[in-house]
Amino acid sequence: xxxxxxxxxxxxSCKGGVGKTTTTLNLAGIYDLMGKKVLIIDLDLNSGGIAxxxxxxxxxxxxxxxxxxxxxxxxxxxxxxxxxxxxISVLPSPVDPRDSLKVDSxxxxxxxxxxxxxxxxxLIDTSHNISPISLAALDNSDNTLFMITNDPVxxxxxxxxxxxxxxxxxxxxxxxxxxxxxxxxxxxxxFDVKNIIKxxxxxxxxxxxxxxxxxxxxxxxxxxxxxxxxxxxxxxxVNKLMKLANSLIENxxxxxxxx
Numbered sequence: 001x002x003x004x005x006x007x008x009x010x011x012x013s014c015k016g017g018v019g020k021t022t023t024t025l026n027l028a029g030i031y032d033l034m035g036k037k038v039l040i041i042d043l044d045l046n047s048g049g050i051a052x053x054x055x056x057x058x059x060x061x062x063x064x065x066x067x068x069x070x071x072x073x074x075x076x077x078x079x080x081x082x083x084x085x086x087x088i089s090v091l092p093s094p095v096d097p098r099d100s101l102k103v104d105s106x107x108x109x110x111x112x113x114x115x116x117x118x119x120x121x122x123l124i125d126t127s128h129n130i131s132p133i134s135l136a137a138l139d140n141s142d143n144t145l146f147m148i149t150n151d152p153v154x155x156x157x158x159x160x161x162x163x164x165x166x167x168x169x170x171x172x173x174x175x176x177x178x179x180x181x182x183x184x185x186x187x188x189x190x191f192d193v194k195n196i197i198k199x200x201x202x203x204x205x206x207x208x209x210x211x212x213x214x215x216x217x218x219x220x221x222x223x224x225x226x227x228x229x230x231x232x233x234x235x236x237x238v239n240k241l242m243k244l245a246n247s248l249i250e251n252x253x254x255x256x257x258x259x
Contacts, residue, residue: 005116006039007249010124010141012134012173014157018149019181019205021049022214022224024125029225030238030245032087036120039081041091041111043137044127045100048093055221056082058092063099065091065114066107077115088223089119105132112140121249130161143248144173148197149181150188155196162199174202174244180209203244209237 011024024040031038042048043062051058060080068074081089091111094100115122124141126134138144146165148158158175165173177193194200211217217224224230231238 003117004120006119006122007143008112008116008122008124008141009248010126010137010144011147012126012138012144013128013147013154014130014161015149015151015154016047016128017181018128018147018151018154019178020128020147021053021125023145023147023176023178023205024050024123025053025223026225026241027245027248028088028123029223030242031121031123031249032085032223032226033242034245036087036249037118038088038121038123039077039091039115039119040088041115041122041124042093043108043124043133045093045103045133046097046127048125050090050125051082051092053218053221054084054090054223056084056090056092058082058095061092061094061099062111063094063096063103065111066103069107069110070104074114077111077118091115103133105136108133108136109140138170138173142172144170145176145203145248146173147176147178148193149178150186150193152187155188155193159197162197174248175199176203176205176244177201178205179207180205180211203240206237206240209234 011020013020028038028040040050042050045062059082065074065080081091083089112122124137126137146161148154175197177190188196190201211224211230217227225238225241
């Protein structure tokens with residue numbers, strides 16, 4: 001029986017520090033709980049934090065994938081990934097920033113294609129820079145989570161990005177308002193945010209999901225949604241995230257470039 005293609009989900013923002021990597025990891029944890037095989041692709045090539053957050057040992061990275069593809073040495077995506085647990089694997093960003101500059105955006109589609117029948121879900125953590133690499137990831141995703149916060153600069157940039165999405169007829173994205181990040185910044189109400197960005201908010205990460213000692217979990221290489229204590233304490237928030245995770249992998253018409 002032919003294996004179904006993985007759902008490809010990119011997590012994107014127009015500003016750093018909006019909780020993009022944390023959300024990527026939390027989604028990976030939710031899919032793990034659902035019994036899905038997940039590959040996290042760290043396309044934040046200059047400052048990717050996936051491998052560091054999970055305490056995994058980086059021996060090969062996206063640079064090695066692209067280098068081997070360009071020199072006809074590529075054989076199998078498993079050769080470059082590192083396992084976090086039985087269900088979650090990581091394709092890290094380059095350790096050496098000089099290697100990041102050698103990753104050409106033309107290979108992103110091939111990279112995704114090489115993994116799409118090996119896993120159930122591909123989660124792509126992108127850079128907040130609107131680069132050819134990030135755009136290639138968005139073009140080749142089934143769904144994009146566009147993350148915003150209650151930050152004036154972030155919201156102005158988000159409004160411009162949504163305008164670009166509209167001009168290019170991109171519709172396969174959800175706007176995620178992260179109010180658990182920088183909880184002291186209550187400059188705008190949800191109504192104000194919608195008016196500023198000229199778009200509805202599809203999903204809100206509530207303030208109640210704020211984790212005061214989140215750095216402890218990063219140091220320990222833990223995914224929040226896989227921690228039983230946090231799941232018990234933040235049950236409502238985790239259930240909401242689970243609903244979002246389900247909506248992202250439901251069968252829907254794909255707009256991505258991979259067929």
